[in-house]
Amino acid sequence: xxxxxxxxxxxxxxxxxxxxxxxxxxxxxxxxxxxxxxxxxxxxxxxxxxxxxxxxxxxxxxxxxxxxxxxxxxxxxxxxxxxxxxxxxxxxxxxxxxxxxxxxxxxxxxxxxxxxxxxxxxxxxxxxxxxxxxxxxxxxxxxxxxxxxxxxxxxxxxxxxxxxxxxxxxxxxxxxxxxxxxxxxxxxxxxxxxxxxxxxxxxxxxxxxxxxxxxxxxxxxxxxxxxxxxxxxxxxxxxxxxxxxxxxxxxxxxxxxxxxxxxxxxxxxxxxxxxxxxxxxxxxxxxxxxxxxxxxxxxxxxxxxxxxxxxxxxxxxxxxxxxxxxxxxxxxxxxxxxxxxxxxxxxxxxxxxxxxxxxxxxxxxxxxxxxxxxxxxxxxxxxxxxxxxxxxxxxxxxxxxxxxxxxxxxxxxxxxxxxxxxxxxxxxxxxxxxxxxxxxxxxxxxxx
Numbered sequence: 001x002x003x004x005x006x007x008x009x010x011x012x013x014x015x016x017x018x019x020x021x022x023x024x025x026x027x028x029x030x031x032x033x034x035x036x037x038x039x040x041x042x043x044x045x046x047x048x049x050x051x052x053x054x055x056x057x058x059x060x061x062x063x064x065x066x067x068x069x070x071x072x073x074x075x076x077x078x079x080x081x082x083x084x085x086x087x088x089x090x091x092x093x094x095x096x097x098x099x100x101x102x103x104x105x106x107x108x109x110x111x112x113x114x115x116x117x118x119x120x121x122x123x124x125x126x127x128x129x130x131x132x133x134x135x136x137x138x139x140x141x142x143x144x145x146x147x148x149x150x151x152x153x154x155x156x157x158x159x160x161x162x163x164x165x166x167x168x169x170x171x172x173x174x175x176x177x178x179x180x181x182x183x184x185x186x187x188x189x190x191x192x193x194x195x196x197x198x199x200x201x202x203x204x205x206x207x208x209x210x211x212x213x214x215x216x217x218x219x220x221x222x223x224x225x226x227x228x229x230x231x232x233x234x235x236x237x238x239x240x241x242x243x244x245x246x247x248x249x250x251x252x253x254x255x256x257x258x259x260x261x262x263x264x265x266x267x268x269x270x271x272x273x274x275x276x277x278x279x280x281x282x283x284x285x286x287x288x289x290x291x292x293x294x295x296x297x298x299x300x301x302x303x304x305x306x307x308x309x310x311x312x313x314x315x316x317x318x319x320x321x322x323x324x325x326x327x328x329x330x331x332x333x334x335x336x337x338x339x340x341x342x343x344x345x346x347x348x349x350x351x352x353x354x355x356x357x358x359x360x361x362x363x364x365x366x367x368x369x370x371x372x373x374x375x376x377x378x379x380x381x382x383x384x385x386x387x388x389x390x391x392x393x394x395x396x397x398x399x400x401x402x403x404x405x406x407x408x409x410x411x412x413x414x415x416x417x418x419x420x421x422x423x424x425x426x427x428x429x430x431x432x433x434x435x436x437x438x439x440x441x442x443x444x445x446x447x448x
Contacts, residue, residue, distance in 0.1 A: 001060065005050040021060050043402050044411075052079040055428055057411060065411040068436050070425040072413065073236075073268045073378075076295040076335060076344075078425040084298060087334050091327055100129060100323030107329035114336055115296075115304050118277040121286040124309040129324035131301045133267030133293025134162025137230070139305030139318060140289040141166045141185070144228035144261045146313050152222075153185055154215065154229040154255070156192040158238025158416060161230065161265055161291075170230050173238035173416065188222045190215045192235050193243035193251075196371045196382065197390065204244045212250035219258060228289065229255040229262050233279035236268040239416025240380020242373045248283040263289035267303070268423070271295035272339050274376035275349030282375055298331040344426045352376035354430060355422060358437040366444050368396060379422040380415055381440075392418040399447040400440075407446065408439035 001021065009016045020026070023045035031041060045059035052058055055067045055078055070076070077084055100108045112127040119125065128139045145151060155161075155170040162168060163177055169185040171177055191199055193211045200210035219226070229251060235241035255262045264287040269279035271292065280287055293303035302324060305311070312318055324332070339345065356374060359381060363369040370384035383400065385391040397418045404410045404420075415421040422436070 001048055001050050023059055023061055026060060043405050054078040054081075055425055055432055063409060065405070065409050066432065066436055066439065067411040068422050068424045068428075069411055069413050070377075070423045071299075072294070073273060073423040074294045074297070075299060075425050076271060076273075077298075077338065078427045081427075083338070084331070084334065088327075088331065091330050094326045094330065096327050097322075097325055099321060100325065101319040101321075105326050105329075107326045107333065108324040111324055111329040111332055114333060115292070115306060118336065119290045119292075119306050120278055120281055123286075125306055126309040126311045128305040128307075128311060128318060129329075130303040130305065130320060131322050132162075132303045133265075133291060134164050134167045134303075135320070136267060136291035136293050136303030136305045137161045137167040137170070137265060138165060139303075140263050140291050140307055141170075141228065141230070142318050143305065143307045143311040144263070144289060146317055147308070147311075148227040148261065150225050150227035150260070151186055152188060152226045154188050154190070154219075154226055154260070156231060156235070157189050158192055158235055158241070159230075159232060160235075160237035161232075161267075188215075188218050188226065190218050192232075192238065192241060193247035194235075194239075194241050195244060196241075196373070207244065207247070209247055209250045211247050212254060215251060215254055219254075224258045226255075226258060226260040228260055230265060231263070232265045232269065233283060234269045234274070234375060234378055236378075236421075237415055239382070239419045240374060240378065240421050241416075242375060243283075245283040248280075248285055252285045252287075261288040261308075263287055263291065265291050267291055267293040269378055271335075272345045272348055272376075272426070273378050273423070275345050275352065276376075277345070279375065279378075295335070296332055297328060298335040300328050300331065302328055302332060339426070348376040348426055351428060351430070351433065352379065355379055355433050355437075358433060359422075359440075362437065362441055362444065365441070366448070368393065368444065368448055374422070377422070377424055377426065377428070380419045381422075382416075382419045384418070394418045396447060400443045403446050404440060404443040408443050410436060410439040410443070412440075 006016050026046035027041045048058045048060045057065050057067050098105050115127050116125045158173040160173045161170040165184045169183050195204045252262050264280035266278050290306040359372045363372050368383050371382040383393045383397045385393050394417045404412050
């Protein structure tokens with residue numbers, strides 16, 4: 001941290017000096033002041049908020065890291081994107097806060113139109129903006145419950161849709177998320193289509209859609225009066241699982257058969273990450289509802305619930321204070337246009353194919369790499385005791401992540417019980433990809 005930013009903190013009333021610039025010092029202060037959420041301070045240091053560029057970030061001790069998390073899929077255009085910062089400077093004088101669910105403003109309306117345009121289908125839609133992906137999921141759910149007048153929903157195991165209220169009721173990826181909290185919805189839950197660990201002992205090539213028939217049976221015995229089926233087009237936090245398209249299509253068709261809505265949760269997989277604006281497009285399905293978040297905000301907290309028009313049965317059925325504030329709407333519009341003009345969807349598809357190719361080399365080289373799967377720049381690497389047994393090895397996964405971060409200086413995250421995820425910023429280069437795979441290779445060798 002340079003003198004300029006140290007001085008800013010001093011002007012805000014804090015004592016800051018160079019002796020404090022250690023990871024251990026700030027991890028200790030953070031542990032005392034911040035409620036424990038998902039931090040793993042045994043692995044990660046304290047990031048320096050004043051430096052970093054592209055896919056390079058730094059901790060407070062000055063250590064440089066190659067970032068393959070993309071801010072957990074938030075930073076589509078990387079750290080401190082120069083063009084984004086320049087655009088943000090041009091709009092600093094707009095009114096930052098206007099209660100968008102109470103009053104109209106031009107940027108919010110234009111953004112809603114753009115969002116409707118990049119989501120699948122030509123049916124009449126509407127948008128409700130919010131401040132996070134989880135809240136975007138909640139908005140879609142409330143709309144479906146309101147319009148259908150039904151209360152039961154379909155969700156999957158594993159799945160992650162958020163940690164609040166209705167979204168938490170759908171989440172099933174880690175018992176720590178839910179234990180002790182009451183269930184907010186009546187959920188019919190079935191296994192997510194997971195070909196590498198198919199519970200029906202089939203594979204994608206000869207599968208007879210047993211997973212769809214499992215849902216049909218569940219509806220027969222638990223109730224088919226469902227409002228909505230909520231599905232991730234790629235199971236994210238639950239393990240970066242890519243379902244076969246025919247299974248997604250079968251689940252969609254069955255949902256339609258019982259007269260329910262179908263929702264695609266695009267919070268992590270959307271905004272062009274897979275080479276399509278929405279990842280569900282890879283499966284040939286047009287959903288009734290789409291939840292978006294993360295990258296749509298250009299680094300700021302934003303989410304969007306997209307659904308059929310009208311989304312609610314009347315006024316005041318849904319609202320919150322912050323809803324695509326003018327500055328944030330303009331930034332989001334800039335991000336969408338930049339992704340289009342820069343052909344990032346095509347680049348994500350091509351770079352994703354290259355990353356898959358390089359990671360498959362590791363699968364061929366290491367007995368503990370069980371599966372590589374993904375679409376575009378959303379890829380998971382699953383670690384096992386050995387390829388034959390496919391026994392999950394979460395302890396090894398954790399060791400690899402720790403070595404990758406602390407020794408190889410690559411900022412990365414796990415997913416599910418035994419998977420690591422690649423969700424890098426869209427500006428990642430082929431050289432960056434080669435570097436990342438080489439660092440992961442070294443981390444595996446050091447951890448086995």
